[in-house]
Amino acid sequence: MRRRALPILAALVGAGLIALLVYGVTAQSANRSLDELVARGRHPVAPESSRALPVLGGHGVRPLAALRGKVVVLNFWASWCEPCQVEAPLLERFQARLLRHGGTVLGVTYLDAAPDSESFLRRYKLTYPNLRDNAGTFAHAYGTNQLPESFLIDRSGRIVALSRGEIEAPFLDNALRLAESS
């Protein structure tokens, strides 16, 4: 019996290490639970909304929750992301329309150095508010690991639609309809 104990123990340890590896690989992959909930018509509360993030190009910190009561198009971007350069002017034009209906675009930079992000703001003359998620933890709560990604958040702070990839006109139309109707 004692002779068998050692191989059994070694096999258990090996199995444990493999299980740990499998868990690690699955845990590292992007979280798509928000996508599933939105697809099923359920509107999850925007995660990490009370986490205060530094204001880009300004002072202090601000949480997403500070915009509660407004329709928010939350847009993750970075200066090194080429599709973000394409959609930035579109979002800026959209901001003017959204503002009239009590909504706003909120940009959040993802793994981008502040000087680069600030020069991006100047280059595209962006006027909507922007926050910095330097550690990427806020973005990870939204399952974001590629850019750009946008989330439509209603006045009660719930996600009603999301767009992974470059933003498209129907998404913005949806945001405008929501702002007009609510």
Added chain:
Amino acid sequence: MSRRPTNRPPAARSLLLLLLACAAFAGATAVAAHAAARPSLPTIERQVMCVTCKIPLNVAQSVQADRERAFIQRLIDEGRSEPAIRRALVAQYGPAVLGLPSASGFDLSAYLVPLAVVLALLGVLLALLPRWRRRARAQAALAAPAPLPAKDSARLDADLARFD
């Protein structure tokens, strides 16, 4: 115009020379130390990660990696030290830029698993060592020659005595 004769005693002159030599040496050392402490882009690149590619920056090829390199180069040009550059990188890109696993959640296993493996190996060694020693002792006992019977021993002694 005649030169004024130096009337310093030799000991004072030697002391002055020694002081000058020390000052020159100290200056040269400071310059060398400054040159050695000044970080270079390849040195920093090896120590940090490309935060989006999740590979070391020195092998990363992407727009973000190039931005990160440019940011590091700007800090080097500003004359920042290596630790200051690392701190600035963490401030901009978060702790992930250092490529060190955090001490919480799943990342904690990066520290605990090697420790557990070492402890398990030590445990196995402690369990097996007495068994190996017992086996070695038993084999040594088997290999030792049995003592000769008294009759054969006497005959061997007699044979050997004849050769003396």
